[in-house]
Amino acid sequence: MRLAEDYAPLDIDLASPAPVDRVKAVMTCMVDAFETLRRIPGAVGPKQPGSGWPAIVREMGEEYSFRSADREFQRALSKAQISRMEEVLAWPAQFLADEPLAADALNLWAMCKAWGRSIDGVLQARAKQAADIARVVEREINERRGVQRKAAAGEVAEWANMKLATADGERVERIRANALIRLERELTSKGLVHAAVIVKPAECSPDKVISRTSLDRWRFVGARVIADSLN
Template identity: 40%
Template sequence: MSRNLAADLREPDDFISDPLQDAWTPELVLERMVEAFEILPHISGTVGPGRFTTTWPAVFRDLSMLVGELFSDPGKDPEPPPIRPRPPTADEVARAEEALCWPALYLADMPKAADALNVWAACKASGRSIRKTMEDRCRRATARAQMTELKQKAKRRRIAAGVAAWANAEIAKAAGDQARVDQVKAEAHDRLRDELEKADLIVVRLITPEEAMPGIVMSKDSLDWQRYRAAEQIVARLARHHSGSGASPSSLSTQILSIS
């Protein structure tokens, strides 16, 4: 997601009680994230009660876009995430809003871990294969890398064609003056090098999938490590906020600010 989601949030100063929660653990964070992504379609405006769409914060719109990316294939209609059998309650919506803000609020300095947590939770909530999702992402990144290379080669050809057209015109003007022809050829060589250097195309550089789509190419094992690392970090930062604010762990929540 290109937006700096942390800019849409501020540190919590209002709290939502959760009587069932006594302490934060990585497993509880992961469970809450899955629950939140199950509820997200209802509160993002794609399905469910319309009352949740009027003041929808950018952080949730971006998460909805992530879900849309995960459930779409080029050339096919998007595959909608499964719908919960009943609309969420107000308490469930509040819990979902709280959890969906955690990656943006507490993992702003760990973007890969935040992405892994969001992708894992979205897949778990929908029943979509995590391995297939990561393979699909890798294929998209590989295709983008290949397209970037093709664009580089096409630009090199355009530059070379422009220099060749200039050189041919000058040679035609030389009217058999071999000295002038040799001069034009030397100038053409220099022009081509200068133009390619200016365009950073002296060499067509191999673009890796990781470079083409930074941060999203991961193996299933890497995603599992990153998402658990993210959950541990959220626990640590929730505990840090608790120790500094005097609020109980069971009452900690984030307050979301919508931006126009």
């Protein structure tokens, strides 16, 4: 169900001098475009790779069956309506190339509104996916670090053993102390001082909106940029 505070009806002029009206009108157009897309049967978007369709469609389109669309609605669709849908869905890619978070937030919000999907549910699924990826990346990184730290320690140990083979008395203690210093320097130079690192989910998915607060902030940013560009 549409809420007035979310987005405005389609009869609002995008060229209106009122910024809020223009921003809401952009969001309305985005939702209606996704509603039209939902009712078109067949595959989502063009088949050729590298299409200009929103990434969110390719990301989530497989979860839906577009072939059970409203046939009465399909018959009522005109070429102009289809053309309008394609034009609107291209807005984020066209006007928000420098604001990927804004483009993603606006697309995700509009799609969820049109397709009756829980925004929080999508964000939670994304967060889980990012966390799973982060754990895999973290494990791989720390395994490599472990091998590198072991190799560095082995080189220092080899150096120390050569020195100790002919050392006695106070020299033995100096060699051992120097070995620790050499190892610390070696690990520092290679960024291996800490045995393990922690990889955060956001580091693995920097182009995704992973909180509802940021999504709401960025979708308004995106809609405003598009409204200003169209105006």
